[in-house]
Amino acid sequence: MSMAFRKSCRFCDSEQRVDYKDSQVLDRFVSDRGKILPRRATGLCAKHQRHMGTAIKRSRYLALLPYIRGYHD
Amino acid sequence: MREYEIVYIFRSNFTPEEIEAKLDRFHAILTRDEQGEITAVEQWGKRQLAYPIRGQTNGYYVVAQFTADPTVIAELERGLKLDEDLLRYLIVLSEGELPIPSSMHDEDDEGRGGKRRDDEDEDEDEDEDEEKEE
Numbered sequence: 001m002s003m004a005f006r007k008s009c010r011f012c013d014s015e016q017r018v019d020y021k022d023s024q025v026l027d028r029f030v031s032d033r034g035k036i037l038p039r040r041a042t043g044l045c046a047k048h049q050r051h052m053g054t055a056i057k058r059s060r061y062l063a064l065l066p067y068i069r070g071y072h073d
Numbered sequence: 074m075r076e077y078e079i080v081y082i083f084r085s086n087f088t089p090e091e092i093e094a095k096l097d098r099f100h101a102i103l104t105r106d107e108q109g110e111i112t113a114v115e116q117w118g119k120r121q122l123a124y125p126i127r128g129q130t131n132g133y134y135v136v137a138q139f140t141a142d143p144t145v146i147a148e149l150e151r152g153l154k155l156d157e158d159l160l161r162y163l164i165v166l167s168e169g170e171l172p173i174p175s176s177m178h179d180e181d182d183e184g185r186g187g188k189r190r191d192d193e194d195e196d197e198d199e200d201e202d203e204e205k206e207e
Contacts, residue, residue, distance in 0.1 A: 017168060020165075021136065062080055062082065065123055066123040067123075067124065
């Protein structure tokens with residue numbers, strides 16, 4: 001019962017920040033095509049999913065993450 | 074005064090000294106009026122770009138944090154845009170954390186199987202990665 005109300009976002013749990021510079025972490029939140037994964041796949045809370053989206057977009061701009069993966073190769 | 078963070082991507086054919094000289098020139102704009110202050114500079118060094126920028130496949134990354142008046146940012150950007158060797162830059166409001174160089178490790182992650190894992194093993198993942206590279 002109480003499990004249903006558990007706040008289970010990994011960033012909330014760890015107090016780790018979503019950092020646009022940390023491409024190794026961000027990489028786990030994009031698909032194999034480089035698309036941002038939806039909330040149902042990441043399990044993030046609203047706040048951190050939002051931060052994640054922003055971080056991934058910044059990271060792409062800085063060429064730390066690709067905009068698209070597996071298309072040209 | 075606000076706290077900012079800036080990421081520079083220079084062409085990769087520069088020595089750290091040459092980069093340093095460029096940074097000094099940019100940062101002089103910020104500190105000129107005795108108000109702004111550079112609080113941290115972290116050179117990530119050469120790193121492969123996720124996609125080519127102006128024909129370059131590698132870039133020299135530098136992250137810096139500073140405080141400055143918002144009006145000075147426009148001035149800084151004007152200077153940055155003139156530098157042909159600066160492939161790209163990003164100025165954002167600083168979120169306080171020190172620039173972590175963790176992602177400067179070259180990512181040779183061809184076989185990307187499971188990107189998303191369950192909650193607990195985040196730290197362990199990172200340990201693994203480091204071990205592999207050593």
